[in-house]
Structure formats: C-alpha cells, structure tokens
Amino acid sequence: MRLILLGAPGVGKGTQATLISKALSIPHVSTGDMFRYHISNNTDLGMKAKQYIEKGMLVPDEITVGMVADRLKQEDCQNGFVLDGFPRTIQQAIFLDKILKDLNIQLDMVINITLDDRNIISRLSGRRICPRCNAVYHIEDKPPKNDGVCDNCNAKLIQREDDKEETIIRRLQVYHSQSEPILEYYKNKVKIVNIESHKLIEVTTKRVFDALGVDYKMLNIC
Numbered sequence: 001m002r003l004i005l006l007g008a009p010g011v012g013k014g015t016q017a018t019l020i021s022k023a024l025s026i027p028h029v030s031t032g033d034m035f036r037y038h039i040s041n042n043t044d045l046g047m048k049a050k051q052y053i054e055k056g057m058l059v060p061d062e063i064t065v066g067m068v069a070d071r072l073k074q075e076d077c078q079n080g081f082v083l084d085g086f087p088r089t090i091q092q093a094i095f096l097d098k099i100l101k102d103l104n105i106q107l108d109m110v111i112n113i114t115l116d117d118r119n120i121i122s123r124l125s126g127r128r129i130c131p132r133c134n135a136v137y138h139i140e141d142k143p144p145k146n147d148g149v150c151d152n153c154n155a156k157l158i159q160r161e162d163d164k165e166e167t168i169i170r171r172l173q174v175y176h177s178q179s180e181p182i183l184e185y186y187k188n189k190v191k192i193v194n195i196e197s198h199k200l201i202e203v204t205t206k207r208v209f210d211a212l213g214v215d216y217k218m219l220n221i222c
C-alpha cells in the first residue's frame, strides 16, 4: 500500500501514520521527523532546515525533495510506505510523481484529515513530544502517566519550537495557501478519502482503518 496523508499541522497525521505503519508493516516516511532527526544530530541538512522550521516556514525544495527521493528509493519502501508531511506544495507533488514514475510505482490512496483552525491551535499549543522516540502527547487530551515524562522511554518531554502560538498561526497560513491546493492536484488522479479528525484518537483511527478496509481491532496495535 502506497499512501499519502494530507492535512493541516495538528490534525493528527503523525499519530495515524504511525499506527498505519505498524498495522500494514510499511515504513512511516515523515519529513518532519527526518528534519528533526537531522537537527538533533547537527547535520548540515539539519542546520539548514532549522532556520526555516523555527519560523514556521517550509524548508526549500532543494533540501527537501532530495531527502525524500533518497528515502523512497531504499529497500524497505519498495512494498509500500505511508508519507506524512510530503508533498506540502504542488511543486512537491509534481516532483513526487517523477520519483514514483522512475521507480515504476503508483499511489494507492490519499487520506486527507480535516479539522478547523480553532481546534488545531488548541491542539498544537498543548502538544508535547518525546525527543527520543517521537511519541506525541497533549497536556489535556492525552497526558503522559507521569507529568512531563514519556510513557515509553522515560525521556523528558519537550514542546516543539514551532508549536509556540505565533509560529502555529504562520504554519496554518502556509498550509492554507500552499498545501491545501494539493487536494485539487490529486483529484481525478488518485483515490482521495476525507476524514474528519476527532478529539478521541481511536475514533479517528477507526475512520482511517475503515477507509483502508482493515479491521484495526484485530491488529492489537492501539
């Protein structure tokens, strides 16, 4: 299965992509996670990307598209993948078409997760993440068992620099102007399923797996 998850920042793409990845045994390819990995390892790519990410801007294509192309060419992506955070512009969607054509593969589905801006702002400003295992929490909706500490690996949770309110507003503007038009691009090319994000993660997950035709309760992953 070759899938793209679309949707504004904060709709829960990353959370759903992680579950899909486990359920279908396909890699979760998240450009945001890749950038954060580079940043925490102080690579050249990370240093370049950081300046943009902290301002809520998109990382330029010269940096982003090569990174994605390299990833999709790796062995573990040959039987499928779930792309999260890419493409984010029509330019990137066109570029992805070229990569897939070179690899002689086609997309199976685009899942578009929706949520209104007001809810997005409250979700993102309360979001905390684990810098070690990428687990995602929310101070009200999904608090960790022990305050400020990851349930999985005990690392101290952090707030992403780009989850500060001003940056969130900037990211939403970027989403509406640059990323939302991608839906139009995929219309009539790939099957698109729209799913409304629910406050309860498992409700959204059920909607996602229904769209995929997979009974997720049988999979024991949640």
Ligand code: ADP
Binding pocket: 008, 009, 010, 013, 031, 032, 033, 035, 052, 053, 054, 056, 057, 058, 059, 060, 064, 084, 085, 086, 087, 088, 092, 162, 171
């Ligand atoms: P979110 O979906 O919550 O905004 P991500 O983790 O997907 O978070 O991305 C974080 C940041 O990384 C983005 O705001 C942007 O600066 C950068 N980024 C991620 N993916 C891309 C991409 N495809 N093109 C350009 N920049 C990107």
Ligand code: ZN
Binding pocket: 130, 131, 132, 133, 134, 135, 150, 151, 152, 153, 154, 155
């Ligand atoms: Zn952790």
